[in-house]
Amino acid sequence: MSIASSVPVLQARGLSRQFGHVRALNQVDFEVFPGEVTALIGDNGAGKSTLVKALSGNLAVDSGSILFDGAEVDMSTPSAVSALGIETVYQDLALAPHLDPVQNMYLGREIPRGGLGGLLGFMKTKEMRAESKVAFDELGATVRSLTSPVGEMSGGQRQAIAIARAVHWASRVVFLDEPTAALGVRQTQNVLETIRRVRDKGIAVVFISHSMPHVMEVADRIQVLRLGTRVANIPAENTSMEELVGLMTGAVVHEQSPKESDR
Amino acid sequence: MSIASSVPVLQARGLSRQFGHVRALNQVDFEVFPGEVTALIGDNGAGKSTLVKALSGNLAVDSGSILFDGAEVDMSTPSAVSALGIETVYQDLALAPHLDPVQNMYLGREIPRGGLGGLLGFMKTKEMRAESKVAFDELGATVRSLTSPVGEMSGGQRQAIAIARAVHWASRVVFLDEPTAALGVRQTQNVLETIRRVRDKGIAVVFISHSMPHVMEVADRIQVLRLGTRVANIPAENTSMEELVGLMTGAVVHEQSPKESDR
Amino acid sequence: MSITKPPTETVAIGTLDEPKQGFLQRLVRAQAFQILLVLLVIVLIFSALAPDTFAQWSNFRLIIQNASILAVLGVGMTYIIITAGIDLSIGSVLVFSGVVSAIVMRALGGEGWGTALVGILVAIACGIGWGLLNGFLIAKAKIPPLIVTLGSLGMALGLAQILTGGVDIREVPTVLTTTIGYGNILGTIPTISVIALVVVVLGAIVLHFTRFGLHTYAVGSSELAARRVGVKVDRHLIAVYTLSGGLAGFAGILSLSQFSTTAIAGQSQTNLNVIAAVVIGGTSLFGGVGTIFGTVVGLFIPAVLQNGFVITGVQPFWQQVAVGAVLITAVYIDQVRRTAAMRGSSQSLWRKFVSGGRRG
Amino acid sequence: MSITKPPTETVAIGTLDEPKQGFLQRLVRAQAFQILLVLLVIVLIFSALAPDTFAQWSNFRLIIQNASILAVLGVGMTYIIITAGIDLSIGSVLVFSGVVSAIVMRALGGEGWGTALVGILVAIACGIGWGLLNGFLIAKAKIPPLIVTLGSLGMALGLAQILTGGVDIREVPTVLTTTIGYGNILGTIPTISVIALVVVVLGAIVLHFTRFGLHTYAVGSSELAARRVGVKVDRHLIAVYTLSGGLAGFAGILSLSQFSTTAIAGQSQTNLNVIAAVVIGGTSLFGGVGTIFGTVVGLFIPAVLQNGFVITGVQPFWQQVAVGAVLITAVYIDQVRRTAAMRGSSQSLWRKFVSGGRRG
Amino acid sequence: GCSGGDSGTSTADGDGGYEIAFVQGVAGDEFYISMQCGIEAAAAEAGATVTVQGPEQFDPTLQKPIVDAVVASNPDALLIAPTDVTAMQAPIQAAADAGIQVVLVDTTLEDPSMAVSQISSDNAGGGAAAFDAIQEAHPEGGKVLVVSIDPGISTSDARGEGFEAAVAEDPNFESLGIEYSHNEPAEAARIVTAALQANPDIVGIFAANLFAAEGTATGIQQAGKQGEVTVVGFDAGPAQVQALKDGIVQALVAQEPATIGTDGVAQALAALNGEPTEAKIQTGFTVITADNVDGDAADAIYKSSC
Numbered sequence A, B: 001m002s003i004a005s006s007v008p009v010l011q012a013r014g015l016s017r018q019f020g021h022v023r024a025l026n027q028v029d030f031e032v033f034p035g036e037v038t039a040l041i042g043d044n045g046a047g048k049s050t051l052v053k054a055l056s057g058n059l060a061v062d063s064g065s066i067l068f069d070g071a072e073v074d075m076s077t078p079s080a081v082s083a084l085g086i087e088t089v090y091q092d093l094a095l096a097p098h099l100d101p102v103q104n105m106y107l108g109r110e111i112p113r114g115g116l117g118g119l120l121g122f123m124k125t126k127e128m129r130a131e132s133k134v135a136f137d138e139l140g141a142t143v144r145s146l147t148s149p150v151g152e153m154s155g156g157q158r159q160a161i162a163i164a165r166a167v168h169w170a171s172r173v174v175f176l177d178e179p180t181a182a183l184g185v186r187q188t189q190n191v192l193e194t195i196r197r198v199r200d201k202g203i204a205v206v207f208i209s210h211s212m213p214h215v216m217e218v219a220d221r222i223q224v225l226r227l228g229t230r231v232a233n234i235p236a237e238n239t240s241m242e243e244l245v246g247l248m249t250g251a252v253v254h255e256q257s258p259k260e261s262d263r
Numbered sequence C, D: 001m002s003i004t005k006p007p008t009e010t011v012a013i014g015t016l017d018e019p020k021q022g023f024l025q026r027l028v029r030a031q032a033f034q035i036l037l038v039l040l041v042i043v044l045i046f047s048a049l050a051p052d053t054f055a056q057w058s059n060f061r062l063i064i065q066n067a068s069i070l071a072v073l074g075v076g077m078t079y080i081i082i083t084a085g086i087d088l089s090i091g092s093v094l095v096f097s098g099v100v101s102a103i104v105m106r107a108l109g110g111e112g113w114g115t116a117l118v119g120i121l122v123a124i125a126c127g128i129g130w131g132l133l134n135g136f137l138i139a140k141a142k143i144p145p146l147i148v149t150l151g152s153l154g155m156a157l158g159l160a161q162i163l164t165g166g167v168d169i170r171e172v173p174t175v176l177t178t179t180i181g182y183g184n185i186l187g188t189i190p191t192i193s194v195i196a197l198v199v200v201v202l203g204a205i206v207l208h209f210t211r212f213g214l215h216t217y218a219v220g221s222s223e224l225a226a227r228r229v230g231v232k233v234d235r236h237l238i239a240v241y242t243l244s245g246g247l248a249g250f251a252g253i254l255s256l257s258q259f260s261t262t263a264i265a266g267q268s269q270t271n272l273n274v275i276a277a278v279v280i281g282g283t284s285l286f287g288g289v290g291t292i293f294g295t296v297v298g299l300f301i302p303a304v305l306q307n308g309f310v311i312t313g314v315q316p317f318w319q320q321v322a323v324g325a326v327l328i329t330a331v332y333i334d335q336v337r338r339t340a341a342m343r344g345s346s347q348s349l350w351r352k353f354v355s356g357g358r359r360g
Numbered sequence E: 001g002c003s004g005g006d007s008g009t010s011t012a013d014g015d016g017g018y019e020i021a022f023v024q025g026v027a028g029d030e031f032y033i034s035m036q037c038g039i040e041a042a043a044a045e046a047g048a049t050v051t052v053q054g055p056e057q058f059d060p061t062l063q064k065p066i067v068d069a070v071v072a073s074n075p076d077a078l079l080i081a082p083t084d085v086t087a088m089q090a091p092i093q094a095a096a097d098a099g100i101q102v103v104l105v106d107t108t109l110e111d112p113s114m115a116v117s118q119i120s121s122d123n124a125g126g127g128a129a130a131f132d133a134i135q136e137a138h139p140e141g142g143k144v145l146v147v148s149i150d151p152g153i154s155t156s157d158a159r160g161e162g163f164e165a166a167v168a169e170d171p172n173f174e175s176l177g178i179e180y181s182h183n184e185p186a187e188a189a190r191i192v193t194a195a196l197q198a199n200p201d202i203v204g205i206f207a208a209n210l211f212a213a214e215g216t217a218t219g220i221q222q223a224g225k226q227g228e229v230t231v232v233g234f235d236a237g238p239a240q241v242q243a244l245k246d247g248i249v250q251a252l253v254a255q256e257p258a259t260i261g262t263d264g265v266a267q268a269l270a271a272l273n274g275e276p277t278e279a280k281i282q283t284g285f286t287v288i289t290a291d292n293v294d295g296d297a298a299d300a301i302y303k304s305s306c
């Protein structure tokens, strides 16, 4: 089912981060392997989004280290992280509301014109539009206008744009923070399928969702956060929905050291 | 299962609304009955949120009429609508990010102090805090701090606050636009249970969701929007997930006039 | 889907919460404490440089006196900026109200409290009139506040000039100048400053403790959210601009009392000075955050700087340079300290936004 | 869950889309077309009132000539306001650059192009210097733009006064005054206006068609989003403030050419005038929206009004009142027409926000 | 100091020299700089030190805090150009009450009794003289315009009024009134171009201060009316004199700032030394034209550096 290798492409060790009196991350270990879909689940406020932000260069942690391909690299800014081939769909999406879907899709990665025009910053607008259309179609997104600002679009349309963008650019890791939350039934199925397709290209996928059926459907490995701590890291086939829900709420406690459960 | 009466508490007739070249609503009829959970479903961009905004005084329609308790009343502003006992959880939530959960919960409905203090605008802060805590607890919300701005909170925490607010104030109709999208498993169950409880108090609930299992779990009646038009209005027991999905995507077409299917 | 319903345990609400905070704590933590430290440092430096001249009550007294009118204006401006608005017209409205009030008092004649009281009411009424106009155009006609108040700036000043023919009116009842303008309370505290203090304290109480203040924050935090939950946003905006206008009118009578003239050519810098004070005090131009206390501290920083520079004999041209540099430095230090207080949250964009950091 | 995968039909993308839009269409639709109509109406009214004096090319020529320097400044300000920033320092930077350039040219001596060219480069370099400083403090030190540019306003002006001892320099190479200042192209088109037009057109092309322009909108639309997708937000902000500074420096040499003096104290209103023009032109102070074309139209509305009022003999005091009133009315009409063009979207708060309506 | 040097800093000298503070009506104005030169020269002779301060605009609300601070710094004498006859009354009274010898220079107060002396220019007379110069150039009469600063500034208002009063006495001339340039050359240029467009028969323009004159000159050049319109400026800084020599301005009304400054110091020192003082000194003005600029009026030109 997975073509996973044994070196994690991204590995976090002992991450902690406190906001005021709230300890959002508390000594979290986390790792993702190429060609594997890792589901990250947990109750509301468990720290999932905070972990994603920390791993995508958007949030400084108080302590802990992050390794990429087994080595420490600069992951302090979003642009450094995307240069490593890591893309993220944030829970709050973070699209530029006044820009259109195509501009959002290519923001920061515009295709320059050839020659002098390109040096001066002119862009291949038509090409970008055509490629975006293909990417949106692939997800079955119902984006009805490619020239309206995304701020005017429906929740699901915006989510589809953000997913299309991340999937299009990721080459090593893609984080999807509740990507299907606003999507229709059909779009959700497309996204789950896309996740599998991306995984099969050897890219590591981190899938955050509150929908246990979806998690069971695509995940190869499941890591559970509870109150800022990882309480489980288990292969998807070895668990059940009941166990996962118990782990998230604290009704079930795994008597395991994180090291033992690794792979 | 439902204590529905036969006069719709809220009824929309032939609502249309166009944005630029996009026809978001196209001659939509829609009605909700007291003590009934009406699920409103449809593909992304079908017009569900637009319909909710139109029915909650947030959007002027191009044509069509809205009746409350069978009569035309002023429903042009959100405050007029909430005065009728109609509350809404919007898909984009619309909390004031700099205010804390308690302030958001009571915004526009603050409890005044007694006597002169009340006239001068002083508020019963402690009482509001205590009541908010009860409301959040009821939903099992994981709001960790009652004094932090909600802009700092996780997606699920914010959603829980918005739901708690709407449920707390609604006396006739409550619109829930994808209320469980960001919620954890446990919180989702609580919200579904809350929906049933509210329904049993005789309040009409409009539940928008892309999760067919949740829809089937709580809905008494299901109305389907497709490209801005209502294509079905059916009791929940007479349908199946497959049929609903087909209706939403256009794979199944109901050969029915809306009038016939009414109740 | 067969998920067994998990126990509805009541989790964590408030359990990790900060200890309950009193009024003082909230004020101090929230906004303006760091900038107060900056002000104190400035005062200490000048006191060390010029202990005999700067660090005297007689000098502080005058600094406070000169800041009093601006403080009254600052209260209204703080409300407006918290709603994410702006009011450029306050200086002109001040002048206009002073002019009308002076004309009325001249017509009534007399130097006593009767005339003065009518003048005060007229000035406030004029200010309220302009404020209502501003608020109405902003809330109902949906014209951007910058344009509306730029327009009323010109209109109020032009009308003041038309009413006076461009010649200042200098007949002001003596009771105003002797009591409000230059009178003292307890022998040494300027009456005008006590009046300003009352306005400031009332403004702060209303902003931080009442429904009106809460709605001011709500409108600035998210107008959409406020509107959706049924806050009467339009009415509130009108009220806030009216408040600012009324305070500008009141400041007009204070200015008349202090200067015994309508000073129609004056107040050209007032709007920018007051806006700067509000922003120095930690209020974000993007709305939703701010305190009156911060504004008052924000007023004193440039005032103390100018006073100190004059006393230590810094050349006027260099003063401008120095005030500019110190302003930037002060806000920067405030920034850094606040960030540090948040414990390494320097990457939290949200927090930066909330604290008015990046873009305010 | 057994949902049969529905057909992945390619729905609706672009099918309901507007017909493809050219450059002109985009410009016109997007922002500034309505306000252009307002300008035209104002011109028509004055033309009817004073056909022999107002409605003459000779008069329009002068209006255009007098608006040229502000147009150059307006280009930079439009970029800045689109990023949700503000630059109060342009007037002072203009003066400072003019002063330094005049001093350098005086030291070099000579009335020819050699000296003038050095002067032009020096002025632009000075402007860039201040712009860099502003940008750095805003982007890196995270100090609010209002405070930074208020500070550099004072600093640049103070330094200009220190450099000259407060006395204007009047020695400007004659080539500058005869060609740029008062020269004409094609006999009747002021050279300075042609220069300004080139700057405006270049500014518009870069803003609307290049990556740089796109990132400007992105930063203003959502700084967080831009940062997250890897746009170098800090670098971009520095670049935008540097652009504005450089243009202010260039405007400094234009001003020298036109007035043959450094006019140190004479730019106190420039910043507000330019900001007002940008906002009249439909750019939102909250960022993300705006056009250069709108700014240019926004500059001409007050300029034409003033010219028309003087020509039709309106009393100076009344002029201020009338300019204020017409300003508000113009923006209001623009607002209403734009809203109507959106077909009844008057309730769409989002659209209002996008179009800079409510709060910009 | 006026040369940008360090003479503005008061050095607490041990030689017992007096400390004199000079508060300008507005900082960075050549008129006050020339006055400052006179003051510093006279003070240097007497071994006194001078501190100079001034507000950014001619605005009592900006000048008052400065005066308050100057008083707090406790100089021996205060030379001040009050920006308003009533608004500055109380702060200056406070200075006198603190034992500081006050000399009012250039402008005065409603009740100047606390001052040891008041030395003022005749601004209204200067305005009338400006009209005389236009009258001389255009004996046939015509339309005239005043470009002033802002309404409410006592000095420029007096100039405008003096000018208008003189126009009213000559039936051949018609005044188009006073326009206000808000102290911006660009604004003055816009006004003048529009006025010339509406009234091509304007024969004379009186520009009430330096920026008004510079903008007026620019406007006339833009309209291509050099030589047809007589421009009379007020004050005679190097810039104005340059304009006069270039033929852009035809006449200048010069006050005597240096004399005011010298006299002011003399009066202050007299008061400090317990000698008799002169309660009121009126200084005159000189009309400078191209004919006398290098001749007998050369002394009237203001200095931009001492």
Ligand SMILES: Nc1ncnc2c1ncn2[C@@H]1O[C@H](COP(=O)(O)OP(=O)(O)OP(=O)(O)O)[C@@H](O)[C@H]1O
Pocket: A019, A020, A022, A023, A024, A042, A043, A044, A045, A046, A047, A048, A049, A050, A051, A091, B144, B152, B153, B154, B155, B156, B157, B182, B183, B184, C348, C350, C351
């Ligand atoms: N910028 C911030 N400032 C203060 N507290 C924060 C901030 N961001 C997150 N928190 C807090 O940290 C905790 C973890 O939040 P996070 O968003 O990571 O949760 P989550 O697991 O993603 O939850 P959800 O499922 O609801 O999205 C929450 O209690 C939240 O209130």
Ligand SMILES: Nc1ncnc2c1ncn2[C@@H]1O[C@H](COP(=O)(O)OP(=O)(O)OP(=O)(O)O)[C@@H](O)[C@H]1O
Pocket: A144, A152, A153, A154, A155, A156, A157, A182, A184, B019, B020, B022, B023, B024, B042, B043, B044, B045, B046, B047, B048, B049, B050, B051, B091, D348, D350, D351
């Ligand atoms: N303010 C607006 N301006 C322009 N177009 C809009 C606006 N609001 C909605 N639309 C368009 O109207 C259509 C319906 O949007 P709506 O938000 O109602 O969909 P929805 O059914 O709620 O979808 P979702 O399930 O994704 O939330 C979409 O195509 C959307 O792009």
Ligand SMILES: [Mg+2]
Pocket: A048, A049, A050, A091, A177, B154, B155, B156
């Ligand atoms: Mg989350």
Ligand SMILES: [Mg+2]
Pocket: A154, A155, A156, B048, B049, B050, B091, B177
């Ligand atoms: Mg929706």
